[in-house]
Amino acid sequence: MSDVYILGGAQSDFARNIDRQGETLFDLFRDTLAEGLGDTHLEAGEVGVCHVGNFVSDLFTGQAHLGGFFAEADAGFDGTPTTRHEAACASGSMAIMAAMADIESGRYETAFVLGIEQMKNVSGECAADNLAAAAWRGQESIGARFLWPAQFAALLEEYQARYDLDRCWLQALSENAFRNAKKNPLAQTRNWTITEAHFAEDDEINPLIEGQLRKQDCGQVTDGAAAVVLAGEAFTRDWCRRHGRNLEDIPRIAGWGHAGAPLRLAPKLAASRESAFVFPHVNKAVCDALARAGLSDASSLDGIELHDCFSITAYMLIDHLGLAPAGEAWRVIEQGIAPNSRFAVNPSGGLIGLGHPVGATGVRMLRDAARQVSGTAGDAQVDGAKTMATLNVGGSTTTVASFVVTR
Numbered sequence: 273m274s275d276v277y278i279l280g281g282a283q284s285d286f287a288r289n290i291d292r293q294g295e296t297l298f299d300l301f302r303d304t305l306a307e308g309l310g311d312t313h314l315e316a317g318e319v320g321v322c323h324v325g326n327f328v329s330d331l332f333t334g335q336a337h338l339g340g341f342f343a344e345a346d347a348g349f350d351g352t353p354t355t356r357h358e359a360a361c362a363s364g365s366m367a368i369m370a371a372m373a374d375i376e377s378g379r380y381e382t383a384f385v386l387g388i389e390q391m392k393n394v395s396g397e398c399a400a401d402n403l404a405a406a407a408w409r410g411q412e413s414i415g416a417r418f419l420w421p422a423q424f425a426a427l428l429e430e431y432q433a434r435y436d437l438d439r440c441w442l443q444a445l446s447e448n449a450f451r452n453a454k455k456n457p458l459a460q461t462r463n464w465t466i467t468e469a470h471f472a473e474d475d476e477i478n479p480l481i482e483g484q485l486r487k488q489d490c491g492q493v494t495d496g497a498a499a500v501v502l503a504g505e506a507f508t509r510d511w512c513r514r515h516g517r518n519l520e521d522i523p524r525i526a527g528w529g530h531a532g533a534p535l536r537l538a539p540k541l542a543a544s545r546e547s548a549f550v551f552p553h554v555n556k557a558v559c560d561a562l563a564r565a566g567l568s569d570a571s572s573l574d575g576i577e578l579h580d581c582f583s584i585t586a587y588m589l590i591d592h593l594g595l596a597p598a599g600e601a602w603r604v605i606e607q608g609i610a611p612n613s614r615f616a617v618n619p620s621g622g623l624i625g626l627g628h629p630v631g632a633t634g635v636r637m638l639r640d641a642a643r644q645v646s647g648t649a650g651d652a653q654v655d656g657a658k659t660m661a662t663l664n665v666g667g668s669t670t671t672v673a674s675f676v677v678t679r
Contacts, residue, residue, distance in 0.1 A: 276372050277508040278523045278642040278677070279314070279382075281500035281635075282307035286460040286627035290495045291393035297333045300497050301388055302345035308384065308499035309346075313515055316348025319501070320380030323371045324356045325364030325387035326631035331402040332390055342384075360406035361581060362666030363387065364498070364634030365673035369530060371502050381507040387635035388497040399493055403630070406667040408535045418482055421490060423537050423668050424582040425483025430541050430550060431584065435599030439484065442583035443471050444605050446488045446624055448617060449580060451610070453625025455651035460492050460627035488624075489583040496629030498636035520679065523642035526659075527565030527676035529557035537668035548598040555592045557672040558663060565676035570595050570661070573676075575616030575644065575654050577637040578663040580623045589663050590617065616654045619644065634673060637662040641677040 282304050290300055309316065322342045330336045339354030357366040364387030371383035391399055397417075404419040416422035431437040450466045453459035469477050471488050478486045502525075503511065512519050531553040533540055540551060549555045562570060570576075570593040580586035591601035595615065609617035620626045620640045623633065641660040643649040654660075659678040665671065 274376050275505045276375050276525045277503050277505065278525065278638065279501045279503055279508065279511060280308070280311035281498065281639040281642070282311055283458050283498045283636055283639060284496050285458050286494050286496040286629065287462065288495055289392045290390050297329060297335055297388065297390045298341055298344065300390065300495065301338070301341045301386065304386060304388070304497035304499050305342065305345050305384070308386070308501055312501045314382075314501065316346045316352070318382060319349070319352060319384045320382045321371065321374050322349065322352055322354040322384045322386070323367040324354065325367035325385065325635055326356055327358055327360055327363045327389060328402050328405055328630070329388070329390065331405065332394060332399075338388070359671040360666030361579065361628070361630050362634055362664050362671040362673050363631040364636070365662075365664045365675070366634070366671070368500070368502070368634060368638055368675070369528065369673065372525065372528065375502060375504045382501065382503045384499065384501055385635055386497060386499045387629075387632035389629035389631040390495045391493050391629060392495050396493070412536055412538070416482055421482035421485050421582065424584050425485045426537060427550070427588065427668070428484055428584040431588070431599070434550070437587070438602070441602045441605050442489060442587060445580065445583045445586045445617075447471060448609055449622045449625035452619050452652065453621025456621050456626055457650070459621045459625055460494055461621070461625050485582060485584070491581040491623035491628040494627035494629040496627055496632050496636075498632040498639055500635055500639050500642070521646065523645050523677050523679045525675055526678045527561040527563065527567070529560035529564070529672070529674040531557040531560075531672045533670050533672075535667065535670050540668065549592055550588060551592060551669045554589065554665070554669055554672050555594065557674045558593055558661070561661065561674040561676050565659075565678065567659070567676065573615065573659050573661050574657040575611070575619060576661045576663060577618055577620060577640050578622070579633070579665045580618060581628060583624070585665070586617070586622070589665070611652065611654045616657075619649065619652045619654050634662070634664040637664055638675055638677065641675065645677055645679050
């Protein structure tokens with residue numbers, strides 16, 4: 273694959289409630305776009321193509337066709353091609369994949385990718401119902417109050433049946449997320465008061481949501497947007513010359529993996545009963561990304577931004593990295609997953625600590641991976657990070673995407 277560089281990007285404050293502030297989805301889009309252009313010192317006319325990652329703004333806000341927001345926000349984008357991408361929680365990663373293909377094919381030299389979701393403008397029950405569109409509505413978790421907690425509670429039961437999983441490791445993952453979020457000035461939970469009691473099996477402080485999953489096992493409902501600007505090598509060389517930068521210091525996407533699977537969870541679980549992994553296609557996506565980056569396995573990584581929509585999701589994804597025997601992700605957690613450990617997991621705070629504006633998550637992960645390898649992650653920095661990965665899933669791993677970022 274040809275090199276695709278990450279010139280910079282932006283992220284909104286995930287603690288914001290756009291509706292309460294009297295603002296709209298467009299305001300969030302416009303501000304993030306402007307910040308991304310400012311961070312890369314680019315004008316709209318220097319961007320060849322634009323991609324938007326978004327899951328269900330149609331349901332949350334009644335607004336679709338988000339590509340038109342580029343020219344609404346900045347007249348310099350009038351005439352620039354734009355496309356919106358939907359793949360549930362992997363929508364942002366699919367927008368990145370399309371932008372990479374545009375650059376690798378030679379169609380365009382630069383691409384602006386923006387992921388966005390507004391979710392706090394409706395009740396919790398309505399939000400849960402909107403998010404159920406990522407499953408097969410009427411075919412899965414019928415009768416559950418909250419479909420996605422119910423789906424991943426079923427995954428927890430599958431892990432317990434196959435591997436005798438102890439919930440203490442899920443607690444460790446949640447604690448890591450909230451602890452890391454405290455160091456992230458854009459994290460939704462950075463100012464929350466979280467004590468050990470909040471992780472206990474206490475039905476008042478940490479109530480059950482669905483199955484065995486409790487409140488602190490769950491990712492956040494978030495308003496937010498994130499952006500990255502991608503470019504090919506020739507443009508990046510010229511950009512570096514103009515701005516006094518060195519090409520060797522610019523983060524690049526060294527490898528990618530992309531896999532799909534059936535929409536429903538149950539057939540996926542049934543099909544893998546004789547396999548080493550619960551979701552073989554998840555492992556394949558990671559291995560493909562590593563191989564394209566020229567890495568033999570995940571031990572070459574300094575850390576990862578992965579999709580902890582629930583603590584059990586994080587456990588499953590660590591399991592599928594191949595750093596320990598299948599079903600024994602606890603070994604990786606036990607060795608340490610904090611930013612100062614051998615293998616850092618979600619130094620940003622992840623979806624549980626940082627927040628999860630669905631369409632923005634894949635883009636946010638890539639931006640944070642790029643910031644890590646360029647040494648600009650601030651208090652969330654992993655010391656000496658040179659190679660990071662992302663692992664983003666949509667639905668019950670129906671869509672999986674992984675990127676390896678280095679410099």
